[in-house]
Amino acid sequence: MGEVLTDAFKQLLANIQDYSLMAGRSLANLATGPRYFQDILDQMDDIGVGSLPIVLMAGFFIGAVMVLQTGSQFTRFGQTALTGDVVAIALVRELGPTLTGILVAGRSASGIASELGSMLVTEQVDAMRAMGTDPSRKLVTPRVLAGILMLPLLTALNDFIGLLGGCVASVFSLRLNAVEFWTRAINALDFADIMQGMMKPLVYGFILATVGCYKGLTVRGGTQGVGRATTQAVVVASVMIIGADLFLTKLALYLGDKIF
Amino acid sequence: MPDSLENRTGAVVAFTNVKIGFDEGDVLRGVSFEVMPRETLVLLGETGTGKTLTLKLAAGLLRPNQGKIEVLGQEVSCMQEQELLTYRRQVGFVFQEGALFDSMTVAENVAYRLREDRLSEDEIESRVQESLRFVELEHTGDMLPSELSGGMRRRVSIARTLATRPPIVLYDSPTAGLDPVTAQTIITLILQLRDVFGVTAIMATHRLQDGFGLARFRFDPDSKRVVRLPENEGNAAARRENEEPATRFMVYRDGRVYFEGKPEELAESKDAYLQKFLV
Numbered sequence: 001m002g003e004v005l006t007d008a009f010k011q012l013l014a015n016i017q018d019y020s021l022m023a024g025r026s027l028a029n030l031a032t033g034p035r036y037f038q039d040i041l042d043q044m045d046d047i048g049v050g051s052l053p054i055v056l057m058a059g060f061f062i063g064a065v066m067v068l069q070t071g072s073q074f075t076r077f078g079q080t081a082l083t084g085d086v087v088a089i090a091l092v093r094e095l096g097p098t099l100t101g102i103l104v105a106g107r108s109a110s111g112i113a114s115e116l117g118s119m120l121v122t123e124q125v126d127a128m129r130a131m132g133t134d135p136s137r138k139l140v141t142p143r144v145l146a147g148i149l150m151l152p153l154l155t156a157l158n159d160f161i162g163l164l165g166g167c168v169a170s171v172f173s174l175r176l177n178a179v180e181f182w183t184r185a186i187n188a189l190d191f192a193d194i195m196q197g198m199m200k201p202l203v204y205g206f207i208l209a210t211v212g213c214y215k216g217l218t219v220r221g222g223t224q225g226v227g228r229a230t231t232q233a234v235v236v237a238s239v240m241i242i243g244a245d246l247f248l249t250k251l252a253l254y255l256g257d258k259i260f
Numbered sequence: 261m262p263d264s265l266e267n268r269t270g271a272v273v274a275f276t277n278v279k280i281g282f283d284e285g286d287v288l289r290g291v292s293f294e295v296m297p298r299e300t301l302v303l304l305g306e307t308g309t310g311k312t313l314t315l316k317l318a319a320g321l322l323r324p325n326q327g328k329i330e331v332l333g334q335e336v337s338c339m340q341e342q343e344l345l346t347y348r349r350q351v352g353f354v355f356q357e358g359a360l361f362d363s364m365t366v367a368e369n370v371a372y373r374l375r376e377d378r379l380s381e382d383e384i385e386s387r388v389q390e391s392l393r394f395v396e397l398e399h400t401g402d403m404l405p406s407e408l409s410g411g412m413r414r415r416v417s418i419a420r421t422l423a424t425r426p427p428i429v430l431y432d433s434p435t436a437g438l439d440p441v442t443a444q445t446i447i448t449l450i451l452q453l454r455d456v457f458g459v460t461a462i463m464a465t466h467r468l469q470d471g472f473g474l475a476r477f478r479f480d481p482d483s484k485r486v487v488r489l490p491e492n493e494g495n496a497a498a499r500r501e502n503e504e505p506a507t508r509f510m511v512y513r514d515g516r517v518y519f520e521g522k523p524e525e526l527a528e529s530k531d532a533y534l535q536k537f538l539v
Contacts, residue, residue, distance in 0.1 A: 122359060
């Protein structure tokens with residue numbers, strides 16, 4: 001039993017080491033050529049534009065639901081005007097980035113893992129290496145860079161649409177004035193909130209792309225392995241995003257106190 | 261003849277006591293052999309005896325646990341990954357199932373390496389057309405690999421390899437799973453690559469007839485036809501006059517070289533294990 005646990009722990013450490021090396025190399029590759037700009041654009045289109053519908057739809061509904069939930073409580077104290085403040089802060093600081101991260105992880109981390117996994121089992125990755133191309137530069141770096149660049153943009157749009165959803169709900173459900181909602185929402189936010197909200201998705205984009213790539217490029221066991229890797233990529237990326245959220249929130253609050 | 265083979269007299273590929281194994285145990289247990297310029301080495305063996313591993317080792321896709329691998333005078337077994345990327349451009353690899361990039365069209369697959377080398381679009385277009393014409397698939401340029409048959413995918417894979425004019429080509433079971441007619445088409449293409457472009461080759465295969473096809477026939481560039489070499493004189497004449505390329509057979513058994521010799525030696529062997537391949 002002890003030996004089994006030791007082996008499992010060693011395997012876990014080996015996986016963390018391999019993942020860290022791959023993730024580090026994906027960024028280090030940016031310092032030297034060759035760089036694959038077309039692949040970067042393709043991945044930005046896939047991760048960014050491709051994820052837009054689900055991110056916007058989810059953002060709208062989450063914003064609306066938040067207004068309904070908070071509004072029902074504020075109504076008891078006659079403070080429904082505060083709804084805009086609460087929804088803005090919650091969305092921009094926390095829900096927007098994390099929700100976007102998890103949604104894009106569900107869509108893109110799985111997509112990346114299954115695409116690279118399929119390439120691996122059909123020897124396309126070996127063919128690439130055999131032709132003198134470094135798969136880390138060609139396959140991993142464009143996806144990681146696209147993830148890092150696209151997540152903040154998606155988050156910004158998610159925040160805006162979330163507030164729009166909140167505004168619609170507050171007008172029709174709480175009978176609030178739309179101008180009042182937007183004024184309070186905007187005034188409630190300061191630079192530290194925006195910074196926190198835009199810092200998190202940079203990390204989330206890195207996490208979901210590197211996890212997707214790592215799971216895809218370490219597939220074992222043919223097509224069944226590809227399916228397993230796809231599921232694992234979503235689960236691991238989502239858990240890592242939520243875990244990272246804790247530390248990033250603490251860091252952002254600390255920086256917010258010290259700097260802003 | 262490719263530049264890197266000109267004036268080369270020593271072995272193009274040399275394995276010295278190469279060993280490699282994985283968690284399940286050793287696969288190659290001390291393999292040594294050489295391949296001379298313009299020679300074709302036909303690698304036979306049962307499944308799991310290390311034929312594909314040998315090719316991947318020669319291409320620098322895997323590193324041996326022990327032993328030395330030299331290709332074109334470079335010691336592949338101790339190269340860093342960055343050096344290997346440069347080295348691999350001199351070696352063509354035809355994978356068993358073709359390993360075409362399924363998100364790219366046929367033309368983009370063939371052009372892949374040329375685009376990486378940043379050749380002009382005109383040059384790329386002409387080289388792609390030439391390569392596809394060579395495998396008689398010039399009409400498939402805009403098709404995706406999924407729209408091609410298994411045999412066509414192998415032919416595109418050969419065209420992709422040919423586009424960069426490598427001096428060495430490694431074939432991993434190029435006829436596996438194909439019908440006899442398509443398999444013969446592939447062997448004819450391999451003959452052409454050898455006799456028109458003068459490539460040195462290692463071909464891993466289960467099919468003995470593929471090896472004998474390479475040993476007993478040659479492609480005549482003038483008449484553009486496959487012609488039979490004189491019976492039992494093909495290899496001897498080839499080495500004597502240094503005109504015709506030679507074909508040699510090597511059989512793996514239990515991770516070691518069990519047989520190495522000329523086609524006629526294999527054909528005439530009374531060894532019970534070798535007889536299994538001759539049936």
